[in-house]
Amino acid sequence: MALATDILKEHISKTVSLTDEEFAHFSSHFKPLSFRKGQAVISEGDLVDHEYFVIEGCLKAFYINDEIKMHILQFAMPTWWTSDYEALYNKTKAKINVDCITDAEVLCLSNADREKLCKEIHPVEHFFRWRTNKGYVAAQRRLLSLMNxxxxxxxxxxxxxxxxxxxxxxxxxxxxxxxxxxxxxxxxxxxxxxxx
Amino acid sequence: MALATDILKEHISKTVSLTDEEFAHFSSHFKPLSFRKGQAVISEGDLVDHEYFVIEGCLKAFYINDEIKMHILQFAMPTWWTSDYEALYNKTKAKINVDCITDAEVLCLSNADREKLCKEIHPVEHFFRWRTNKGYVAAQRRLLSLMNxxxxxxxxxxxxxxxxxxxxxxxxxxxxxxxxxxxxxxxxxxxxxxxx
Structure with missing residues (x-):
């Protein structure tokens, strides 16, 4: 998984500088996972304890309503993060599904490890704050676009x-x-x- | 402004613990401002350099489209934060407006001071990360609701x-x-x- 770690390193380096030691500690908390096209990563009703950093392939986060109509909340391509963040942050059951549009390689990080890493390494907390800031702005932009x-x-x-x-x-x-x-x-x- | 500082202290204490010294340093970067009902805080096209923590009253963040139709992105009541976050974070011109539905008292914090405080005091960075996490989840929930x-x-x-x-x-x-x-x-x- 040398390549996956390199992709993660390049990604985080765009926001913060970590020493080699810090990055080694940070990246040791990520687990590589492979999924097949069509495979579910999160299903509605699951308890959600992880988020996923995409290395290869494409995932989708979606919601199926009572009329069996699908609404896509997010596509996740390489270097994007995905999860059911409401369920992950609030420790509630998933309201959405995440599955794989193509075969996919991801690095997965648990909620507990993210919080631990944010506490241990200040620049890691900075990185995750800016990742969410960008996500928040993108969600608001899409909201305005949908309304308007x-x-x-x-x-x-x-x-x-x-x-x-x-x-x-x-x-x-x-x-x-x-x-x-x-x-x-x-x-x-x-x-x-x-x-x- | 003792009361405003108390409200800010109670608000941040829900997420992190700061020493009295840390909180005094943190709160010294906020400037109290009073607005009249109807007054603009941010107008489309402005350069946006501040965010606003509401102490009293109610603000709205809104967008006026080409057909002069208003879309409201957010109401901001006491202990809520508001700004044009896309403009604030990306240093671009405001695409939305923020004005006062009622007379309002706010504490305003500059972008530069937020970043400085996040660097100086690790728990402050933690606080702002969780504030954005909650905002991101709320925006995604509203997006799903609007689609569905x-x-x-x-x-x-x-x-x-x-x-x-x-x-x-x-x-x-x-x-x-x-x-x-x-x-x-x-x-x-x-x-x-x-x-x-």
Whole structure:
């Protein structure tokens, strides 16, 4: 897992500097896990005790409502973090599911180890504060966009933010992220292709 | 401003323990400000350098779209924090507005001072990490609710989470938070009263 540790090191180094000793201690708390395409990482009703740092592949965090309609809360690509954070932080049961869109390699970190590491190494606490700050801002931006923009604008925003998503993720999942039907997405996709 | 400092002390004590010396240093970086009902705290296009901890009154963070329709991102009541966090963290111009629904007393903290305090006092960094964690979870919960729930369910959720909001905030602003018309809100409000 040398490669996975290198990816983690590069990721955290963008925010904080750790000594080699500190990083070795930090990274020793992460466990490598492999998942197959379609495999569940978190299922609704689970007690959630871990978060996941994606090394390879693509995961999705989603919610299935009473009408068996899927809403996608997040895609998680390499160097992204995912979990059911409400369940993880509040020690409640998962309300969402996380599964693998492709085969995936992740590093998993327990809640208790994150808190321990944050206490032991001040820069680690700084790193996790800034990771959440960015997540908070992204969630608020998406909230505003959902309240305010039509499907076409939201589609173009997604395309601009994550161009790589379109090669990784089937179209019906992108539709479930945008909250539109597959037919609407096809129309947007084709109209966009014509002007590019 | 003894009272404001006490409120801040009680607020931060729920998450971390600071010595009297540490708290005195921490709180000395906050500036008390008074606003009149209707007064703007942040206007779209401003450079945003501060966040605001509400001592008294109620503020709103909102966005006005091209059709001059208002979307409310957040209400901020006593012991809540507000700002345009995207602008504050990324040092970009404000995309949203923050103003006062009532006369308000706040304590304001600059971005630079927050970062300095987080570096100087490890528990302060811990406090701000958990404040953002909670904000992130709340934003994700609202995102899911907006994608998945009808107006009636979202109205009832808001009523349950913040019962005090209904005495503080005019009905048309609650409608703008829920993303429904004032008429729809009146219908929900009346139908809810009948069953209570």
């Amino acid at each position: 923009n039509d499907a076409k604008t939201r589609y173009e925003e997604l395309l601009k933010l994550y161009p790589q998503l379109y090669n990784l993720v089937p179209k019906h999942l992108i539709a479930a992220y945008l909250g539109v039907s597959r037919e609407t997405l096809s129309r947007l996709y084709n109209s966009n292709r014509n002007v590019m | 729930n009808d107006a009636k369910t979202r109205y009832e959720e808001l009523l349950k989470l913040y019962p005090q909001l209904y005495n503080l905030v005019p009905k048309h602003l609650i409608a703008a938070y829920l993303g429904v018309s004032r008429e729809t809100l009146s219908r929900l409000y009346n139908s809810n009263r009948n069953v209570m």
